[in-house]
Each structure stands twice: as C-alpha cells, then as structure tokens.
Amino acid sequence: MAKRFKIGNHVKWNSEAGRVSGTIIAIHTRDFAYKGRVRHASPDDPQYKIKSDKTDHIAAHKGSALDHA
Structure with a gap:
C-alpha cells in the first residue's frame, strides 16, 4: 500500500541538495x-x-519518495 499524507503533514525527502523537509x-x-x-x-x-522549510521552494513528489518528518 502506498504511503498517504494529508495537507499540513511535515515530511522529508531526498533531493540533489541532500535531505530536505517541508x-x-x-x-x-x-x-x-x-x-x-x-x-x-x-x-x-x-x-x-x-513547501520547503528552508527555502520556500515548492516541490512535487509521489508518496513513495516521502517520509514523515
């Protein structure tokens, strides 16, 4: 089963710049x-x-790329 998240959840993911949270x-x-x-x-x-915590950059990802922060 795919990971599910809700608006307002704090998550983290890997990017080219390293581990990011938002x-x-x-x-x-x-x-x-x-x-x-x-x-x-x-x-x-x-x-x-x-929305990234540090830069306010907006990213789009599937749930499989995200983890709860």
Whole structure:
C-alpha cells in the first residue's frame, strides 16, 4: 500500500541538495502541469506539493519518495 499524507503533514525527502523537509500544501489526484511538464497522479497514487522549510521552494513528489518528518 502506498504511503498517504494529508495537507499540513511535515515530511522529508531526498533531493540533489541532500535531505530536505517541508509541509504538504496540496494533493493532486489527477495529472497536472508543473514546471512545464505533465506530472502523473491518480487517486491511488497521488502527487504531493510540498513547501520547503528552508527555502520556500515548492516541490512535487509521489508518496513513495516521502517520509514523515
């Protein structure tokens, strides 16, 4: 079963810059455009938009890339 998160959850993930943490600000359950690309999502495998704690950068990841912080 895929990991599930809610808006407001504090999560962490690996990025090119190392381990990053942030707060989930949106959940997508359908395909959506993000930074010029189509990101694939479904109700069974949603994508999460996360705002970084340090830089306020917004990232989009599937639940499999995230852990509870």
